[in-house]
Amino acid sequence: MNRILEVCKLSVSFISGNEVVQAVNNVSFDISQGDIFALVGETGCGKSVIAHAVAGLLPDNTVISGEVNYKGQDLLELSQQDLIALRGQEIGIILQNPSRALNPLYTIGHQIREPVLVHTMKTKDRASRMVTATLRKMGFFDPESEAHRYPFESSGGMNQRFVIATSTILSPDLLIADEPTTGLDHSCIADVIKEFERIKKEEHCAMILITHDLTLARTLADRIGVMYSGEIVEMGECKAVFSDTLHPYTRGLIGGLPENGCTPIPGISPPMSRRFPGCRFHPRCTERMPICGQVHPRLEVNGDRFVRCHLCHSH
Amino acid sequence: MRRPEILGSIVLAAFLIMAVAPGTFAPQDPYTRFTPYTPPGSDHLLGTNDMGHDILSELIYGSRVSLFVGFASALLATMVGGIVGIVAGYCRGGIEDLLMGFTDIILMLPWIPVIIILAVFLGPGIWIFILIFGAFAWTSIARIIRSKVLQIRESGFVQSARCLGFPTWYIMAEEIGPNLFHIAFPQCMLLVASAMITEASVSFIGLGDPSMKSWGVMLSFAFTKGALINGMWWWYLPPGIAISICVMAFALIGYSREKWVNFEVRE
Numbered sequence: 138m139n140r141i142l143e144v145c146k147l148s149v150s151f152i153s154g155n156e157v158v159q160a161v162n163n164v165s166f167d168i169s170q171g172d173i174f175a176l177v178g179e180t181g182c183g184k185s186v187i188a189h190a191v192a193g194l195l196p197d198n199t200v201i202s203g204e205v206n207y208k209g210q211d212l213l214e215l216s217q218q219d220l221i222a223l224r225g226q227e228i229g230i231i232l233q234n235p236s237r238a239l240n241p242l243y244t245i246g247h248q249i250r251e252p253v254l255v256h257t258m259k260t261k262d263r264a265s266r267m268v269t270a271t272l273r274k275m276g277f278f279d280p281e282s283e284a285h286r287y288p289f290e291s292s293g294g295m296n297q298r299f300v301i302a303t304s305t306i307l308s309p310d311l312l313i314a315d316e317p318t319t320g321l322d323h324s325c326i327a328d329v330i331k332e333f334e335r336i337k338k339e340e341h342c343a344m345i346l347i348t349h350d351l352t353l354a355r356t357l358a359d360r361i362g363v364m365y366s367g368e369i370v371e372m373g374e375c376k377a378v379f380s381d382t383l384h385p386y387t388r389g390l391i392g393g394l395p396e397n398g399c400t401p402i403p404g405i406s407p408p409m410s411r412r413f414p415g416c417r418f419h420p421r422c423t424e425r426m427p428i429c430g431q432v433h434p435r436l437e438v439n440g441d442r443f444v445r446c447h448l449c450h451s452h
Numbered sequence: 453m454r455r456p457e458i459l460g461s462i463v464l465a466a467f468l469i470m471a472v473a474p475g476t477f478a479p480q481d482p483y484t485r486f487t488p489y490t491p492p493g494s495d496h497l498l499g500t501n502d503m504g505h506d507i508l509s510e511l512i513y514g515s516r517v518s519l520f521v522g523f524a525s526a527l528l529a530t531m532v533g534g535i536v537g538i539v540a541g542y543c544r545g546g547i548e549d550l551l552m553g554f555t556d557i558i559l560m561l562p563w564i565p566v567i568i569i570l571a572v573f574l575g576p577g578i579w580i581f582i583l584i585f586g587a588f589a590w591t592s593i594a595r596i597i598r599s600k601v602l603q604i605r606e607s608g609f610v611q612s613a614r615c616l617g618f619p620t621w622y623i624m625a626e627e628i629g630p631n632l633f634h635i636a637f638p639q640c641m642l643l644v645a646s647a648m649i650t651e652a653s654v655s656f657i658g659l660g661d662p663s664m665k666s667w668g669v670m671l672s673f674a675f676t677k678g679a680l681i682n683g684m685w686w687w688y689l690p691p692g693i694a695i696s697i698c699v700m701a702f703a704l705i706g707y708s709r710e711k712w713v714n715f716e717v718r719e
Contacts, residue, residue, distance in 0.1 A: 192615065220617075221617045224614075224616065225615065232608065232612055240609040240631070241609075251626075256617065
């Protein structure tokens with residue numbers, strides 16, 4: 138399949154005062170057309186930073202190294218001007234908190250139409266027709282009246298679908314969804330999931346799904362990467378990772394799901410500014426060995442997937 | 453709307469109607485000559501001045517000039533302040549330091565003396581007054597707008613506008629700008645009041661445009677032609693009262709709107 142995005146040895150660190158916060162450490166993954174790649178992990182593990190780095194949205198005081206190859210061009214090398222032209226047109230981004238992602242002063246229709254007017258030479262009439270067509274495709278029975286509403290008149294779930302419509306109206310090749318279901322209730326999440334499934338089926342775009350919701354990742358993703366403290370600790374086919382979990386952290390996450398008894402992983406993740414020898418996860422690991430506290434494990438191929446754990450490497 | 457705002461709007465509407473169609477309200481043409489120094493009576497409700505012009509008609513025609521000067525200078529100042537504030541708040545960094553430093557310098561200038569000096573050099577005229585006022589009075593608006601923009605630029609819809617690849621100028625003009633209206637509007641109203649007072653004071657000391665009869669110019673003539681010494685109150689009181697009422701109307705609208713915004717912020 139057509140490879141859309143290739144992230145190679147991406148590291149991101151923020152400098153604040155004397156401290157260097159290493160938010161993302163040596164992360165590599167790739168996504169092909171029609172693929173959904175999920176990045177999961179606890180809050181603060183750096184998954185959103187990856188999304189922002191790929192989209193070129195990080196502030197100026199960040200140090201980024203590595204490569205982000207999008208269809209053969211390195212996004213990190215591109216000028217701000219070229220990035221602006223790519224964003225919204227070829228790369229769609231959906232941020233968390235849907236109700237705030239829409240400008241309170243404009244109607245839904247106006248906001249879905251904006252990217253079309255900004256990025257293409259289409260007339261207002263044609264753009265409006267595109268909006269109506271998109272909303273109809275999304276299953277709204279009366280797109281005209283939806284388009285005339287204001288964001289405060291719709292629920293969070295509806296607004297998130299409108300945000301999705303805004304990001305996908307120009308049929309991007311890559312869609313980055315950063316916590317798309319945060320703050321939504323269950324029925325709304327179901328709507329949003331349905332929406333993503335439709336996009337996957339009809340638009341064939343590659344998608345990075347960033348979430349801490351394992352159920353969402355399991356439902357949607359083809360491949361999954363589990364992140365802990367700025368590193369990928371396990372990455373592979375979604376089904377395989379869930380059925381035959383290798384890394385203790387992933388097992389901990391799955392054990393924390395309601396259906397598995399909500400067993401939390403003991404301890405908290407270490408602050409990103411603190412580096413220590415050995416595995417980043419070893420202080421919380423229930424299966425730690427002497428070597429875990431001394432040598433930082435590498436991400437190695439283990440059967441059908443990548444794992445960063447001494448336990449698996451020794452097998 | 454609150455009561456002071458309603459009151460202010462009604463008064464302002466009355467003045468605006470007068471300014472838009474002075475011909476229908478003024479009993480006489482303001483340049484027709486009658487007997488000079490006539491006290492108020494049935495022929496001339498507010499009497500006449502030294503040239504024999506009907507004061508009531510002059511007052512009604514004068515509202516047009518005074519209000520126009522007030523609005524135009526305040527709008528210019530609001531626009532300049534708004535642009536400086538939005539650019540400084542959105543772009544941050546060196547641009548912000550530069551623009552806000554410049555704002556502080558302008559803010560320190562005592563601008564009524566500056567306006568007087570410039571009016572002396574550039575000659576009287578309402579356009580020059582509008583330009584000078586616009587060039588000096590924008591500072592407070594720029595600071596208020598900047599602080600609000602600092603807050604808005606981090607909000608979700610600005611982030612998502614950046615995600616959608618909108619150009620920077622587009623985000624500033626289309627996404628942020630309209631969200632500042634409720635902040636800029638009360639400030640603009642207060643600036644109109646301030647511009648009208650400044651125009652009146654500048655005209656009063658003889659630096660107004662004598663061919664454009666604003667209320668300030670009327671006051672100036674009344675003073676120089678000895679209305680105060682001779683006790684001709686019908687000559688100097690009406691323009692003074694008109695200025696006060698009009699400024700009060702703007703201030704009522706501005707302050708009650710501002711209060712409402714602050715209330716909303718505290719909520």
